[in-house]
Amino acid sequence: RDRTYKDAFWQDRDFRVVDTGGLVFDDDTEFLPMIREQALLALSEAKAAIFVVDGQEGPTAADEAIAHLLRQQSVPALLAVNKCESPEQGLIQAAQFWGLGLGEPFPISSIHGNGTGELLDELITHLPPTDELEETNEIRVAIVGRPNVGKSSMLNAFVGENRAIVSPISGTTRDTIDMVVQRNEQVYRLIDTAGIRRKKQVKYGPEFFGINRAFKAIRRADVVLLVIDAVDGVTEQDQKLAGRIEDDGRACVLVVNKWDAVEKDSSTIYDYDKELRSRLYFLSWAESIYVSALTGQRVPKILDRVDAAAMGHKRRVTTSVINEVLEEATRWHTPPTTRQGRQGRIYYGTQVTSQPPTIALFVNDPKLFGESYRRYIERQFRDQLGFTGTPIRLLWRGKKVREVERRSLNRATKV
Incomplete structure (x- = not known):
């Protein structure tokens, strides 16, 4: 029912295709005038139009009404006769549509792809020349x-x-x-x-x-x-x-x-x-x-x-800044201690990725850090580092994992 935009590519040309709702001129429901308006808006912003008709059904009164509308527009219109599964029979099916006054009908099959190459070859001749598209940081x-x-x-x-x-x-x-x-x-x-x-x-x-x-x-x-x-x-x-x-x-x-x-x-x-x-x-x-x-x-x-x-x-923060925040956070609120006297220790942290920002924290034992303290550390990162409007992922990694990574790094250095 709406205009759906998709990027397309053919013969070294980038262009955008707009799919619209089916055009009907009998206003049986409140949607039909709005759908028609959407199609006309798409037509007004297009450089070329493809009018798709049903090759098995043959020309209809609705096809003639749409063709009449297209002939009044300044936009070049190509006539695609769909459901022409057989190339030989497709030529006969397409010939029925010469009377619409839109030029040569192109027999195609959307299912099998027959004839679409010829249609696209003709289409790009109507598109304005474009320079290489600039990259946009959208x-x-x-x-x-x-x-x-x-x-x-x-x-x-x-x-x-x-x-x-x-x-x-x-x-x-x-x-x-x-x-x-x-x-x-x-x-x-x-x-x-x-x-x-x-x-x-x-x-x-x-x-x-x-x-x-x-x-x-x-x-x-x-x-x-x-x-x-x-x-x-x-x-x-x-x-x-x-x-x-x-x-x-x-x-x-x-x-x-x-x-x-x-x-x-x-x-x-x-x-x-x-x-x-x-x-x-x-x-x-x-x-x-x-x-x-x-x-x-x-x-x-x-x-x-x-x-x-x-x-x-998208924000990325250096390891030194992350550890400054950790140092201040643990100074104000020390990590929890178990009844047996074992206290959590955060060795260091580093951001491993963004979108969302993900920070790995290397600690002596992740189990020593409850949800309350983990939320506290997250709040400190958010307040101090400007992570506005985004979730933060914290990866609490144990000492054994840290030692394995250190040994792996040493082996890589020796090689």
Whole structure:
């Protein structure tokens, strides 16, 4: 139903393909005018169009209506006659479509790939010459949440046009939709996803696979915007989504949408934020922002939070700085001691990777460090090193592991 963007490559040419919903001119449902608007918007920003028809069914009145529309556009349109599985029979099937007035029909088979090479050869002749694409340091942002919390409205507010279909009916967005926007010198790839329902409420079908794509979008994102409905508050599904974000190690911003619909007094936002943090305690490190995608209130500031979270997610810190933090932290709060008098010792720490920041701590025995002290050390790293809006992974490694690594290093040095 939405415009879905995918990058493509043919004959040393990079280009972007936009897939739209099927064009229907009978407005049987409220979606059809919006789907038609999406297709026309895609056409307006395209350099060429491919009109796909059904070769087995033959020309229809709907095909003629779409062809009439395309003939009125300045964009060159190629006619692809699909379901021509047999090359010989395909020529006969394609010949039926000369009457649409769009030039030579190209018989193709999407299943087998027949004829697609000839179609693409013709397509790239209509694309403008491009220099080699510059590398962009883009931030991938996934917009996730339950159905109808305003994810698509938020995407539209970012982009400034109705690119994702917005409707009060749950489940409107079934695809993950990428849109690239730029603010100042920073490029963002915004990914709007299908709403996540409880598993019992989702039947196998387009929406089921849309949810799986949403989970994949979380995994490939740098920063996830978890959109909460301000009126409904935090639900069990929101908590499950938050857990997924934490498990996948993604940076996150908590976006409380529809804030304009909440009656407020001087303490409302503080009370709400306290409840938000209580229900989503495992995302305690994520910044929150209260917005209205409908009115645009504070929506531009979301990207400021995204910038900070992405920076924290990619942040790397030298070993010397990490050990300075550890030294100060253990001075203020010494590691725990067992009843038998055995005390935990942290020898040193080093960051082993980023996205999310992961720090290995070499200690005498990981079992000597309980959850309370581990959280204390994590807070010190977060407060002192600027890991904003991102989870931190701490790897507590025992002395024996450290000695094995030292021996391995010595052997490598001798070689």
